[in-house]
Amino acid sequence: MEQLIEQATSFEVSDKGFYGNFGGAFIPEMLYPNVEELRQNYRQIMADPAFQAEFYALLTDYVGRPTPLFLAKRLSEDIGATIYLKREDLCHTGAHKVNNTIGQILMAQRLGKKRIVAETGAGQHGVATATVCALMGLECIVYMGSIDMERQKPNVDRMRMLGAIVVPATSGSQTLKDATNEAMRHWINNPVDTHYIIGSVVGPHPYPDMVARFQSVISEETRRQLLDKEGRETPDYVVACVGGGSNAAGAFFHYLNEPSVKLVAAEAAGQGIATGHSAATTALGKPGVLHGSRTILMQTDDGQVTEPYSISAGLDYPGIGPLHAHLFESGRGHFHSITDEQAVRAGFKLSKLEGIIPALESAHALAALEELSMTKDDVVVVCLSGRGDKDLSTYTKYLD
Amino acid sequence: MTQELLTQNRINDLFAQKSERLLNVYFTAGFPNLGDTGTVLRGLQQAGVDLVEIGMPYSDPVADGETIQQSNMQALDNGMTLKLLFEQLAGCRDERSGDPVTVPILLMGYINPVLQFGVEAFCQKCREVGVDGVILPDLPLDLYLSEYAATFRQYGILNVFLITPQTAESRIRLIDSETEGFIYMVSSASITGSVKGISDTMRAYFERIQAMNLKNPRLIGFGINNPETFETACQYANGAIVGSAFIRHLQQEGTSAESIRAFVQTIRA
Numbered sequence: 001m002e003q004l005i006e007q008a009t010s011f012e013v014s015d016k017g018f019y020g021n022f023g024g025a026f027i028p029e030m031l032y033p034n035v036e037e038l039r040q041n042y043r044q045i046m047a048d049p050a051f052q053a054e055f056y057a058l059l060t061d062y063v064g065r066p067t068p069l070f071l072a073k074r075l076s077e078d079i080g081a082t083i084y085l086k087r088e089d090l091c092h093t094g095a096h097k098v099n100n101t102i103g104q105i106l107m108a109q110r111l112g113k114k115r116i117v118a119e120t121g122a123g124q125h126g127v128a129t130a131t132v133c134a135l136m137g138l139e140c141i142v143y144m145g146s147i148d149m150e151r152q153k154p155n156v157d158r159m160r161m162l163g164a165i166v167v168p169a170t171s172g173s174q175t176l177k178d179a180t181n182e183a184m185r186h187w188i189n190n191p192v193d194t195h196y197i198i199g200s201v202v203g204p205h206p207y208p209d210m211v212a213r214f215q216s217v218i219s220e221e222t223r224r225q226l227l228d229k230e231g232r233e234t235p236d237y238v239v240a241c242v243g244g245g246s247n248a249a250g251a252f253f254h255y256l257n258e259p260s261v262k263l264v265a266a267e268a269a270g271q272g273i274a275t276g277h278s279a280a281t282t283a284l285g286k287p288g289v290l291h292g293s294r295t296i297l298m299q300t301d302d303g304q305v306t307e308p309y310s311i312s313a314g315l316d317y318p319g320i321g322p323l324h325a326h327l328f329e330s331g332r333g334h335f336h337s338i339t340d341e342q343a344v345r346a347g348f349k350l351s352k353l354e355g356i357i358p359a360l361e362s363a364h365a366l367a368a369l370e371e372l373s374m375t376k377d378d379v380v381v382v383c384l385s386g387r388g389d390k391d392l393s394t395y396t397k398y399l400d
Numbered sequence: 401m402t403q404e405l406l407t408q409n410r411i412n413d414l415f416a417q418k419s420e421r422l423l424n425v426y427f428t429a430g431f432p433n434l435g436d437t438g439t440v441l442r443g444l445q446q447a448g449v450d451l452v453e454i455g456m457p458y459s460d461p462v463a464d465g466e467t468i469q470q471s472n473m474q475a476l477d478n479g480m481t482l483k484l485l486f487e488q489l490a491g492c493r494d495e496r497s498g499d500p501v502t503v504p505i506l507l508m509g510y511i512n513p514v515l516q517f518g519v520e521a522f523c524q525k526c527r528e529v530g531v532d533g534v535i536l537p538d539l540p541l542d543l544y545l546s547e548y549a550a551t552f553r554q555y556g557i558l559n560v561f562l563i564t565p566q567t568a569e570s571r572i573r574l575i576d577s578e579t580e581g582f583i584y585m586v587s588s589a590s591i592t593g594s595v596k597g598i599s600d601t602m603r604a605y606f607e608r609i610q611a612m613n614l615k616n617p618r619l620i621g622f623g624i625n626n627p628e629t630f631e632t633a634c635q636y637a638n639g640a641i642v643g644s645a646f647i648r649h650l651q652q653e654g655t656s657a658e659s660i661r662a663f664v665q666t667i668r669a
Contacts, residue, residue, distance in 0.1 A: 016542075024540075024543060025540060026511060026538045026539065026540060026543070027538060027540060028462065028463040028537040028538055028562065029537065029540075029561065029562040029563060029564055029567060029586065030463060030562070030564050030566075030586060030589060030590070030591075032540070032564075032566075032567070032571075033564075033566040033567070033568070171466070171469050171473075172459065172460065172469075172473065177460065178460075181460055181461075181462050184462045185462060185463075185465070185591045188462075188463065188589065188590065188591050189589060189590050189591060189594065190589075191566055191589045192566075192589075286516075287515075288512045288515055288516060289510075289511050289512045289515060289538065290460070290512070291460075291462075292538070299512070299516065301516065302481040302482060302483070302513055302516065302517075303458075303482070303512045303513030303514070303515065303516030303517065304458065304459040304476060304513065305459045305460050305512070
């Protein structure tokens with residue numbers, strides 16, 4: 001239980017909120033009191049046994065944790081290694097996002113907040129937020145790019161059915177980046193009674209650390225399950241996709257300080273890194289400040305944030321969390337760029353070999369398996385972050 | 401070092417001479433047209449404003465409301481860059497030109513374009529073209545002090561910080577002791593262009609700050625858009641800042657000297 005809060009590692013966030021050169025809290029003064037209140041309280045609240053009991057009870061009884069660690073035999077044979085799938089797709093609401101929203105709604109309650117604001121891209125985080133708000137009876141406002149609202153209508157309907165108000169973000173490029181800006185503006189305008197549930201390991205400190213810790217339940221379980229199945233807690237590889245990077249942060253968390261475990265991050269190359277239609281942040285980005293933290297982001301020479309592209313709406317983000325920027329810069333993390341085509345192919349392969357239709361985001365992690373030079377003895381854990389139901393209309397374009 | 405700055409900077413000079421009813425007007429560089437920066441700057445000077453705040457357009461201005469966001473987008477679409485802004489401002493202080501700009505200039509914008517330009521190169525350029533101060537809302541005080549303050553001081557560029565109704569007294573004292581120029585009082589918890597009128601809560605906040613006897617002068621911004629709000633702000637502070645209302649005016653009435661003079665007269669009758 002204490003694992004939420006202990007774990008002093010060299011990849012631990014510093015007091016000022018930095019992972020190496022990345023992180024911090026680059027926020028306007030209007031947000032300072034809110035972020036500072038959270039920073040001063042989050043560790044203490046997360047360390048409180050009553051908080052942990054409530055968090056883990058909800059993860060068990062409501063989310064359906066622990067999620068299985070499934071030995072994918074036919075995929076293992078195909079790849080030539082021992083491949084386990086960490087089945088986050090079996091979480092309530094269909095993805096790992098709910099691990100974080102459960103934690104943050106409990107945090108918001110303890111901070112005495114009455115209303116929740118969130119951003120969403122594909123709608124998975126919005127649905128997970130609307131879900132926990134319904135569960136706890138808190139008002140929920142979700143900002144979503146107006147273009148994304150058209151592309152992801154089923155998730156808009158789900159959020160509305162759950163009682164959330166979905167507000168179209170009409171500024172800028174009208175996608176996730178702008179939805180995040182609008183959610184921040186909403187928080188600026190409603191500083192006292194509102195908590196902002198950020199959906200990934202991005203944003204000003206302490207968000208990246210807090211979200212990583214809520215998601216760290218993924219690797220906490222993986223260690224136990226792998227010990228049971230393989231007689232060892234540490235695999236040779238952990239593979240996860242990275243948009244902002246919350247499922248990867250959770251899957252890597254309890255392995256960060258064990259160099260024998262190779263941490264592999266799959267970024268979305270979109271139509272290809274050189275095409276101008278890509279979201280491969282570490283391949284195309286430079287250090288800068290986005291949404292409150294210093295990280296690596298895609299930008300022009302003049303420092304304007306550029307619009308990313310990926311077939312997967314969940315990876316369609318111009319930055320990565322500061323922890324991932326640090327993993328990249330330090331060489332601890334191995335970053336691979338996966339194209340739309342590779343991801344779709346990997347999605348079909350898993351469907352046919354294992355009877356599991358993965359989310360397009362998770363399909364990027366599966367595609368990265370093909371790029372690793374592994375041997376038969378290697379044990380690999382792939383974080384299967386979400387299920388593919390939401391992506392059927394995209395997949396079906398590739399049928400035959 | 402502080403003493404040296406006090407004698408050199410146009411902002412400090414201004415407040416040394418004048419302490420009441422100061423008007424600071426914001427406009428976005430390269431808006432409505434790319435080449436309008438100098439025109440609007442001179443128009444504001446001719447209309448008698450006391451300080452000018454030039455917005456460095458940014459793709460993701462989180463502290464700004466719709467009006468300023470759109471002016472930022474339009475300026476970027478026009479091709480505005482920080483490099484170009486310095487080119488547009490180059491020589492504006494030159495007395496041989498016959499029409500030198502003498503009004504204090506602040507650049508307002510977000511930290512990322514400044515980081516890409518390079519903080520030292522940015523300060524150097526500011527000094528070179530005659531920029532006196534900057535307002536970077538997403539550069540927090542602690543990071544400014546630990547990482548950048550020495551560079552800004554070296555080039556004599558003031559960094560103006562914001563306070564809001566939620567800013568703790570201890571933090572206001574820290575900002576007051578660590579910065580100079582003036583303190584930018586955000587009138588209420590909000591983004592720009594979204595405040596309607598001045599409420600009793602806002603007056604209570606203005607009075608609270610007034611009673612703190614800060615060493616720095618104070619200008620009130622956000623929600624100042626007509627003579628009433630300007631006069632009210634002036635009761636509690638040294639003056640006020642107008643932004644969104646002027647952007648709307650430029651959009652509707654154009655950038656001619658007459659148009660700008662008319663706007664300034666409607667605010668400070």
